[in-house]
Amino acid sequence: MFIPHTGSETGEMLKELGLKSIDELFNDVPVEYRFPKLDLPAALSEMEAFSMAQAISQSNESTQDLVCFLGAGAYNHYIPSVVDSVISRGEFFTAYTPYQPEISQGTLQAVFEYQSLIAALTGMDVSNASHYDGATACAEAGVLAYHHFFGKRPRMVVAPSVHPHYRETMRTYLGGYAEIQITGDDPDRDPLSTPDYLISLVDQHTSLVLVQYPDFFGRIFDLTEFAKAVHEKGALLAVAVNPLSLGLLKPPSDFGADIVVGEGQSLGIPLSFGGPYLGIFATRKELVRKLAGRLVGESIDQQGRKGYVLTLTAREQHIRRDKATSNICTNQGLMALASSVYLSALGKHGLKSVANLCYQKAHYAASRIAKVPGFAVLDDSPFFHEFIVHCPESVEDLNLHLLDHGILGGYDLGCDYPSLEDHMLVAVTELVDKEDIDMLCDVLSEVKHG
C-alpha cells in the first residue's frame, strides 16, 4: 500500500536535511536537464491514439500469421483458453509477492500446486516457487553447487550444447565470485561433440556439471553413465530440460540428476518477445537448504484444517541478510500459475500427446527436408522436436526468402557457433501441420533450384 507524505511530514524531513523545498533536492541536476523541452506532436484523442497504435501493430508479423519453425529455447505452442481465464483473475493478476504470506492462502496454494507438478514432472523431491527464466535457473544451479561445497570446489563444467544464453547468463550472474571458473564450452570445442568428453574436465575442484536434455540442438542422450561418472568425481549434476519433453522422455531423476532446471515457457506461456518466462528449479531433498527462492509447504492449523505456509525461510534474505542462499525472492508467480493451469488442463495423457505430436511432426519434417536436394539433416543422435539442417546458402538469406512465403524459418546457429555457419536449427511443434511442412520443403526446393 502506498501512503503519501503529508505536508507537515515533508516539511519535517526538509528541515532535517536543511533544505527549504523539494526542488532543492535536485540542485545537482543541471537546470537545462531538469525539464527538457520535448519535441512531441500534438496530443491525440483516445480514438485517434488507438487507431494509430493499431496501424503500427499491423506492421508486426507474428506467429499468429506465419508458420513457425523457430525455436531455440522459446516455442510456439497452443495455449488452452483456460490458462488466460484463470491467471487473469484479479486475485492472481495484480498480486505482488506477499509480505504477509500466510494471509494469502490462494497464492500459496497456487505455488504449492506448481511445486508439486514440477516435482512430479522432473521426478525430483522438491521444486522452488520458480525463477525468472531458464537462464537464471541455470545460474542459480551454479550458486547452489558452489555453496553446497562451501566454496571449496569453485569450478564448473558446462557443455557447449547448453543454450548460449543460459551459459552467458551463468557467467554474468556468477561474475561476482572471483574464484568461480566455468569451462567445457571453449570456442574451439566441437559444439556437437557428445557430453562424455566433459568428464575429463571434472576433478576435485568441480562443484557442478551442467548439460541440457534435450540439448540446445534438440538431441537426446542417455545420461545414465554420464551421471555416474560425474558422481564418482564428487560433483553435482544439473540438467536443463524442456519440461514439455518430459511428457515423453525419461525424467532426469531416473539417471541421477541432482538439480533439474529449465525454461518453463513451453508450458502455456506465450512467446511475447522473450518474456516474462519461467525458470524451473527442482532438486533432491538433501540440497533443499541451499535452494534459492521461496518454498511453500502444506500444513495444518491448530484446528486441524489444511493450510499453506512459507517454509525454510531461514534461507531467505529477510532473515539471513548477506548469508542468504539467494536474493531472488520475487518469483514469476503468474507464469508459474500459468504453467500449473496448463499442466492441469492437459493432464498426464494430454501432456504426453502434445510431446508426442511435437516428436512425430518433427521427425516427419526431418525426413522430408533430408530429401530436398542441397539440404542435409544432422541426425546421428535421437532428437525431440528440434534438429539441425545444413543449408546450401546462408541461413539469413534463406530465412528472408522463407518469410516472403509466410514462413518463419529456423534459428541461425552460425550466430553462436562459428563452426555451424549455414546450419539452421528447425523446431516443430503441434501447431505445425503436415501441409505446413510440405510447403516448407517446396519453398526450400525452389531455393536450391532458383
Place this chain on the structure above:
Amino acid sequence: METPAELKYAKTDEWVRVEGEFAVIGITDYAQEQLSDVVFVEVPFSIGDKGKKNTQCATVESVKAAADVNFPVSGELVEINDALSSSPELLNSDPFGKAWILKVKMSDPAELNELMDSGAYIKYCEGRH
C-alpha cells in the same frame, strides 16, 4: 539460564570445554533460547581443516533466524558432532551436553585467557537485556 562453571564463554555465545590440548565447542543456553527451535546445524568444514578464532565455524538455523557460530579459539578440526545433522533439536534440549558442535586441537591455548568465566558471562548476558 544455565552457565556451567567449568566452561569458558565467548561474547558471541559459544562455550568451550577444555580437554587437555583439545577444545570442545558449542553454543550456550542463552543462545539457544534466543534462537528458539533449532531446525538445522551445518559445519562447513571437514576434519583436518584449520579454523581461526572469531571466524565462522558453523551455522545454526532456527524457525525464526539463522546465526553464525564462531571459533572461540583457533585450532585444527578433529571431530564434528554428526548427531546434530539428524537431531538439531538437541541444541535446545541439551546445549552443553549432547549438542556439542565440534572439537578442535588448539593451536594457541593462550587464547583461552581472552574468554569469560561463567560469572562474567552471566553479567554480560544480563547487560544485554
